[in-house]
Amino acid sequence: MRSETGFDPALYDRFPTKEPRPEGEEEELRRIWCKPKGWEYLTVVNNNYVGIYYLGTAFLFFLMAGVLALLMRAQLAAPMLEILPQATYNQVFTMHGTVMMFLFAVPAVEAAGVLLLPQMLAARDLPFPRLSAYAFWAYAVGGLCFFASIFVGLAPDGGWFMYPPLTSKAYSPGINTDFWLLGIGFIEISAIAGAIEIIVGVLRTRAPGMSLDKMPIFAWAMLVFAVMIVIAFPSIILGTLLLEIERAFNWPFFDAARGGDPLLWQHLFWFFGHPEVYIIFLPAAGMMSMIVATVAKTELVGYRLIVLAMLATGFISFGVWAHHMFTTGMPPMTTGFFSAASMAVSLPAGLQVFSWIATLAIGQRSFNAPGLFVVGSIVIFVTGGLTGVMVAMVPFDWQAHDSYFIVAHLHYVLIGGMVFPLFAAFYYWMPMVSRRALSERLAKWVFALMFAGMNIAFLPMHLAGLQGMPRRVYTYLPGQGFELPNLVSTIGAFMLGLGVLLFLIDLARNFRLAPGGGNAGNVYDGATLEWLPSELYSARSIPVVRSREPLRDDPRLAGDVAKGRHFLPGSATGHRETIVTSPLLAEPQYLQIMPGPSAWPFAAAVFTAGFFLALTVQAYSFAWVSAILAVVSILRWLWETDRPVRDEEVDIGAGIMVPTYVTGPASHGWWTMVILLVVMAMIFIMALFSLAFLASNQPAFWAPPPSMAAGLPIYFLYGAAFLAALAARPLLKRDARWPVGLFFASAFAAGSALWLDWTGWSAAGLAPQASGQGAVIAALQALQAFAVGTGLLMAAYCAARVARGLMTQPRSNTVDLAMLFLCYTAAQGLTGALFGRAIGMT
Amino acid sequence: MTSRTEPLAAGGWPPPVLDPAGPFAESVTTLAWVLLLGGGAVLVIVLAMLGIALFGPPRLKTRLGGERAIWALGFAFPAVVLTGLLIWGLTLTSSLSATRVAGDAMRVKIIGEMWWWRVHYQDADGREMLRDANELHIPVGRPVLLELEAADVIHSFWVPRLGGKMDMIPGRTNRLLIQADAPGIYKGQCAEYCGGPHALMGFIVVAHSPADFARWRASRLPESAGAGRGLALFLSSGCAACHTIRGTPANGLAGPDLTHVGSRRTLGAGILPNNPGTMAGWIADSQAIKPGNRMPAYHQFSGDELRAVSDYLVTLK
Amino acid sequence: MRTWAILLGGLLVWAGHFFALYGIGEFAGESAASRGAVLLLTASGLAADAVLAWRLLPLSRAGEFMRWRARVALGGLALSALAIVWQALPALIG
Structure with a gap:
């Protein structure tokens, strides 16, 4: 493949350019990407700020959840202690797991992506800076309010996987559980927003010439990570939605006495929950691969094997969810499938670990701070991986499951696979964001305390598990041999905590944020683009990438880039902008004009958080006001986008001309909408799975669905809705009012179909509170109603833009995206109508 | 409450999972030992490789530092080991599954x-x-x-x-x-x-x-109901609303059947040894012993009444 | 799209095979017929991997990017084939 888009790669030879750059070009860049002042720190959208905010908040949650862990270890230091009362302990362990998984681990790696990716790919920013800001603020506000629930004794207490019926209204009547369901469901939405941003960023904003095989391994990791979020998180979003509806409206999704099934929750939870572990691990492994190569002062051995391993992990990790359910009485053949997949997923991990060892072997040995944490991480992660193979063996898992053996296993995997790599990353990338590097001398102490503490804390837990100590116990009886391992664990936990405290002291002494340049620079001699001299607009010019380690292979590159001798040395349009490149070979396609700072994403995030929190505390009128304000804020933020552009084509350096506005499948907006629709489709597919699962497990509660033939008008209306939306795109050329009319027609047709569908089910005698079948059918209709309502809102938004003369013609991204959404809505409705009738058809 | 809790069985050593007392635990214990020792051996191998990579002689380092070594150690070696383990695990799972066992159990x-x-x-x-x-x-x-x-x-x-x-x-x-x-x-x-x-x-x-x-x-067959002041208090104080003692009017179903409670080794679901003292303590304030359990504390009993009820209950052998 | 299909071919075959097997286990239960279906699916999965590998070999020597793509894809096929065989074992044993 010589060219992907028709771009002539010979044009790359024009760089670095020779002629002098015009006066004032760099000053203009600085003016456009200016620093915030005062209140503007709340409205910044630039990744250099949002990334730091994000990472800092995630780290704060790590510290708070770590304090919870120390409280637990204090309580378990000896049998029958009463440091934490039972009810408090149950909240504390639930919050520890929940906060570590949802508020620390995923956001921390997502934050690292936001902070590092644009620099690593030499893009000016991520493609949707306002979406990053929204994702961050929603997470920060929502997460902090969620955490505060523990101070008033209202924190959830059902364990981080919240199994019903323990978490259903009958056994958890308080609002503690609602805090979890609404808080976490909401934070997942923020994670998905970030994931969409990362996918488009990695695939479309790489430096020209950075083909997939030259992409930094961290970018590969983030790509797989983000795709996995898009596939896995919808399952937990649906799960939390269903459980919250069961609690609020008494629809029996998980109530076995009325045709629901508690095991349905376990499937929905773990279909998200196990990939989640790899979602956390992969970006950290990507960091490891970057750091290992730099620390060993060599290139990464087995780059393609690591890419393969990451892709394979991304796939196979979706086939292991039920290994958390080996003791639920599944038949042996089914457990066997999951056991086999659980073994298969360890093969890619083996490839990665031995690639790191191979890299260390051919490189130079150096035990600087990142190097220590890298080696420590390998040791801990391998140990956790081996106990993972043990519990993948079904009969052994029958003994180990839900015991302290599992607690030990999962902490080895997560601390070795994520926390240690993250600390290595803190040390490694600190010089990029701070004026001073962290202390190498203190780092040795931090590492020693953390490594020793970690092993002293968690190694004895294997023994406690084999002695029969179940997990999630607030105390234990004396005389079972648990005393010694628990006391040792507690001592180790406090050592680990001391290591982290020392790290904080180092941070306080040496961390001085330097987003606008003046950072400590490339102290470890990294070879990838984030080590180019950079300011708020990232590198001065966007380099042509000719190898995997451009800074090592071309020592003059940094200088050329800083002098503006590569792509986009100044601003081509006078706005914030970045080059959008093709997904495989990264050939320049067009110039994306980016939005600048805005208060609206912040407002939207605060009101979104307000909506969910108000729902939790049952302040319904406040909730609805917040919801409306959130939608208004989002629309207001969108209102400023997709404006007509003055220059249709601009020079992005060395006379290479690209358009400033594209529509259709090549545009970044189209990609984003498609990914969003994948998210919606996954939610819907998991709901369809729920229906089939209940039909198969609770056949006694199944009522015959309405007949297929009676649904004909519904199918017809959905077909019409699809075609009406589709016709909007070509007809925009005639008149901007055409698409608006067609969108309204499409939404009304879909709405009518939905109404017909629902009356059909009601006539068949199905009620959402009566049976699991009724509940899931009603949930499917509710999802469809949400889609139709959103489609209607889009039609109204288009109408408003036409009225104000803001609809670009003859092509418009706004019309394209509304078209995609409405076509999807029609297809989803049709699928649901057919599937609901097919399940249990006689 | 610590003073009232006495060890039920000493030890924890050998760990119960590794100390099987019947065939269904025994085969899993064999597997557990193989996994623990095998896992330990693999950990030692990986650490040795890591040691060679960091400190080894250049000749060995070069052999370790290539894609061939990655495939051999990271893929082929685990693939062979795991194939064996998987087959063993599946066989064992199948033989231990209660769905496959019929007959005289x-x-x-x-x-x-x-x-x-x-x-x-x-x-x-x-x-x-x-x-x-x-x-x-x-x-x-x-x-x-x-x-x-x-x-x-x-x-x-x-x-x-x-x-x-x-x-x-x-x-x-x-x-x-x-x-x-x-x-x-x-x-x-x-x-x-x-x-x-x-x-x-x-x-x-x-x-x-x-x-x-x-x-x-x-x-278990003769239902020994007993009689006297203890039973009368039991019946008049609300105990019978939740507990059954066959042969008496007490027929509550919410809590444990107490027909033979005096012969049980433990109280409070496996947490206390069973004797008149612990029985009285449990009745008087089970919430202090096992917070949150469904039995209310009976502070209203006088010491005398408490002794009568608990003495009665421990006689239900 | 073609590049992604090549890169992910083996893994996609694995995913199709796995979810089909899970569907059989969850919705059809354990019977001689489902065991037969598992083995049939396994044979077709391996055949699909073999066909993909056969079509990939000539591509593995045409330019830097193409060679890289083919090598990653072949690795994926190897992993896929092994995992598919493992996946079928529960239908044979037990």
């Missing part, structure tokens, strides 16, 4: 409740013969088929020395086979977090020689 239905266990002994046709709570009596050398159900939330039945664990899930009946080959007391515990005092939801299995088992079985 003794049958007991155990229902998990927040935070204790109902035990219903059944005859060969699945008819209920006898009710008890928190204690399971079995004969040695004979497989026992447990039918596990839940009354409220999910629990998990686990007696490590007799077999693996199995969840008790509302709406389902899961089957588990256990067997003890030597007489003795085997400790069990709820393994699935079930809220509140989940930590104190214990259980014991008492394995008898066949002759002893027959004697125990016979002792």
Whole structure:
């Protein structure tokens, strides 16, 4: 493949350019990407700020959840202690797991992506800076309010996987559980927003010439990570939605006495929950691969094997969810499938670990701070991986499951696979964001305390598990041999905590944020683009990438880039902008004009958080006001986008001309909408799975669905809705009012179909509170109603833009995206109508 | 309360999972040892490779530093080991699965409740013969088929020395086979977090020689109700609303059946030894011993009354 | 799209095979017929991997990017084939 888009790669030879750059070009860049002042720190959208905010908040949650862990270890230091009362302990362990998984681990790696990716790919920013800001603020506000629930004794207490019926209204009547369901469901939405941003960023904003095989391994990791979020998180979003509806409206999704099934929750939870572990691990492994190569002062051995391993992990990790359910009485053949997949997923991990060892072997040995944490991480992660193979063996898992053996296993995997790599990353990338590097001398102490503490804390837990100590116990009886391992664990936990405290002291002494340049620079001699001299607009010019380690292979590159001798040395349009490149070979396609700072994403995030929190505390009128304000804020933020552009084509350096506005499948907006629709489709597919699962497990509660033939008008209306939306795109050329009319027609047709569908089910005698079948059918209709309502809102938004003369013609991204959404809505409705009738058809 | 809790069984060594007392636990223990030792050996190998990579002679380093070594050590080696393990694991899973076992096993239905266990002994046709709570009596050398159900939330039945664990899930009946080959007391515990005092939801299995088992079985048949002030207080103070003592008007079903409570080894679901003192303590303030459990504290009893009730209950053998 | 199909071919075959097997286990239960279906699916999965590998070999020597793509894809096929065989074992044993 010589060219992907028709771009002539010979044009790359024009760089670095020779002629002098015009006066004032760099000053203009600085003016456009200016620093915030005062209140503007709340409205910044630039990744250099949002990334730091994000990472800092995630780290704060790590510290708070770590304090919870120390409280637990204090309580378990000896049998029958009463440091934490039972009810408090149950909240504390639930919050520890929940906060570590949802508020620390995923956001921390997502934050690292936001902070590092644009620099690593030499893009000016991520493609949707306002979406990053929204994702961050929603997470920060929502997460902090969620955490505060523990101070008033209202924190959830059902364990981080919240199994019903323990978490259903009958056994958890308080609002503690609602805090979890609404808080976490909401934070997942923020994670998905970030994931969409990362996918488009990695695939479309790489430096020209950075083909997939030259992409930094961290970018590969983030790509797989983000795709996995898009596939896995919808399952937990649906799960939390269903459980919250069961609690609020008494629809029996998980109530076995009325045709629901508690095991349905376990499937929905773990279909998200196990990939989640790899979602956390992969970006950290990507960091490891970057750091290992730099620390060993060599290139990464087995780059393609690591890419393969990451892709394979991304796939196979979706086939292991039920290994958390080996003791639920599944038949042996089914457990066997999951056991086999659980073994298969360890093969890619083996490839990665031995690639790191191979890299260390051919490189130079150096035990600087990142190097220590890298080696420590390998040791801990391998140990956790081996106990993972043990519990993948079904009969052994029958003994180990839900015991302290599992607690030990999962902490080895997560601390070795994520926390240690993250600390290595803190040390490694600190010089990029701070004026001073962290202390190498203190780092040795931090590492020693953390490594020793970690092993002293968690190694004895294997023994406690084999002695029969179940997990999630607030105390234990004396005389079972648990005393010694628990006391040792507690001592180790406090050592680990001391290591982290020392790290904080180092941070306080040496961390001085330097987003606008003046950072400590490339102290470890990294070879990838984030080590180019950079300011708020990232590198001065966007380099042509000719190898995997451009800074090592071309020592003059940094200088050329800083002098503006590569792509986009100044601003081509006078706005914030970045080059959008093709997904495989990264050939320049067009110039994306980016939005600048805005208060609206912040407002939207605060009101979104307000909506969910108000729902939790049952302040319904406040909730609805917040919801409306959130939608208004989002629309207001969108209102400023997709404006007509003055220059249709601009020079992005060395006379290479690209358009400033594209529509259709090549545009970044189209990609984003498609990914969003994948998210919606996954939610819907998991709901369809729920229906089939209940039909198969609770056949006694199944009522015959309405007949297929009676649904004909519904199918017809959905077909019409699809075609009406589709016709909007070509007809925009005639008149901007055409698409608006067609969108309204499409939404009304879909709405009518939905109404017909629902009356059909009601006539068949199905009620959402009566049976699991009724509940899931009603949930499917509710999802469809949400889609139709959103489609209607889009039609109204288009109408408003036409009225104000803001609809670009003859092509418009706004019309394209509304078209995609409405076509999807029609297809989803049709699928649901057919599937609901097919399940249990006689 | 610490003073009132005495060790039920000393030790924890050898760890129960590695100290099997019957065939269904034994084969898993063999597997566990192989996995622990094998896993340890693999860890040593990986650490040795890491050591060579960092400190080894250049010749070995070069051999380790290429894609061939990555494939061999990171893929081929685990693939061979894991294929063997997988085949063993699948064979074992199949042979241990209660779905595949029919025949002459003794049958007991155990229902998990927040935070204790109902035990219903059944005859060969699945008819209920006898009710008890928190204690399971079995004969040695004979497989026992447990039918596990839940009354409220999910629990998990686990007696490590007799077999693996199995969840008790509302709406389902899961089957588990256990067997003890030597007489003795085997400790069990709820393994699935079930809220509140989940930590104190214990259980014991008492394995008898066949002759002893027959004697125990016979002792269950006459319903010894007793009489006197203790029973009168029991009936007049609300105890009977939740507890059954067969042969008396007490027929409550919410709490454990107390017909033979005096013969139980433990109180409070496996957490206290059973004697008149602990019995009185439990009645007076079970909330201090097992916070959150469903039995209210009976502070209203005078010391005298408390002694009468507990003396009566411990006589129910 | 073609590049992604090549890169992910083996893994997609694995995913199709796995979810089909899970569907059989969850919705059809354990019977001689489902065991037969598992083995049939396994044979077709391996055949698909073999066909993909056969079509990939000539591509593995045409330019830097193409060579890289083919090598990653071949690795994926190897992993896929092994995992598919493992996946079928529960239908043969037990």
